[in-house]
Amino acid sequence: MRIERQANHVKNYDIIVVGGGVAGVAAAVSAKRMGKSVLLIEKTIGLGGLATAGLINLFVPLCNGRGIQIIKGMAEELLKLAVKYGYDTIPEQWKNGEPGNGEKNRYITRFSAPIFTLALTEFVTNAGVELLFDTVVTEPVMENHICQGLVVENKTGCEYYGAKMVVDASGDADVLFRAGVPTVDGKNYHTYLTMGADLDSCYAAYESKDISKLYGYKYKGGCAALNGANQPEGKPTRVGATVKDITEYVIENHLECLNHIKEQDRMTRTIVTLPTMPQFREIRHIDGDYTLKTEDAYKHFDDSVAAICDFERRDYLYEVPYRTMVKTGFPNLITAGRTAAADGYAWDVLRVIPPAILTGQAAGVACAMAIDAQSDICKINVTKLQQILEVQKVMIHFDDKLVPQREQEDTDAHVEGHF
């Protein structure tokens, strides 16, 4: 059956960013700071994506586990924003800048997800980015592999927005997939974390005068970890790219979570917030011009847009090639965040909150450069991109002095989290 819809052509922008997760926010603000007109489209009514609506309120480390900060730029700017109006758990050693001296406590923080959502609205609107909430991008309009604009669906109806450049920061590569860009499916274990509080945690918060102790991941559905540990026996993994997958995931987890809380006295505990987006780590990523691999640790790339560190293991460093965000043959589409191209554990390191922000920052600058140079986004001058990002305090290449000798490697996580 074919259903024709009439879309109302509302406006044209230099750059449209799809998805207001941390990567999309970074891309939109970064493009705006380059002087472009920018529209950020978000299907929910709050910014932050998994980091807020998904209740993933842990900025993983910005440092190498030896007191040296690797991740800076907009990732650090957003970490500071995440705790500006709410609590933080930044270790004392990092409160006054980089401690050096082999400091093993890592530069990391938990934050209030709802307060971060509010702060992100302020951040994005102050930057001058135009926002559409409660709006789903349904279709990229393609002509000869060039995206002319996006069809969206919202309360007003079916609308069309034209764009010179489009950033897919949907977390799921939905736009790229529908535009015909090759993508790779993900694999998701059974994970469903809610934020809960009980009388003990209320007391602990009161006693310590520390509101961060009020709630935590207390009442859960699926408890599978990043590597599949705790995945119920016989339960298949999910891609999460169909409505059936998502609906089944939500129903199963709501019921499991409910069964879990039925065991406790209903007057002594409550769930503070449920996730309002599926906690799928990876649905799809771009099959980009380069796929970052686990064995690329400690490798320099000429087209690096950021040096990043590993959240689980000390020392381990990667560089993110620009080619992980683009696909030759699609001259005005780029991706950022958890949809950049990486494999296995390298993907896990690349998709967490701080690196997702850095790829967003790079995507915003790259779009502006491509517009100015009237160039294919895959063929921009990457040296110039790196120079701009360096001015914006991004570390492009890690210092080889930070690469440990084999015998000094320390693979301890020293970080508590669900990642």
Ligand SMILES: Cc1cc2nc3c(=O)[nH]c(=O)nc-3n(C[C@H](O)[C@H](O)[C@H](O)COP(=O)(O)OP(=O)(O)OC[C@H]3O[C@@H](n4cnc5c(N)ncnc54)[C@H](O)[C@@H]3O)c2cc1C
């Ligand atoms: C269980 C779990 C635990 C994790 N633990 C950690 C951790 O402890 N620390 C850490 O740093 N990272 C962790 N991560 C990873 C991290 O949360 C994400 O990878 C990161 O936040 C991704 O950001 P993003 O902006 O790329 O995508 P997302 O956060 O997914 O943002 C995408 C946005 O796009 C919107 N969107 C999607 N489709 C459309 C559309 N068609 N139209 C309009 N809008 C659309 C969505 O609503 C969303 O707001 C975890 C992830 C999971 C699932």
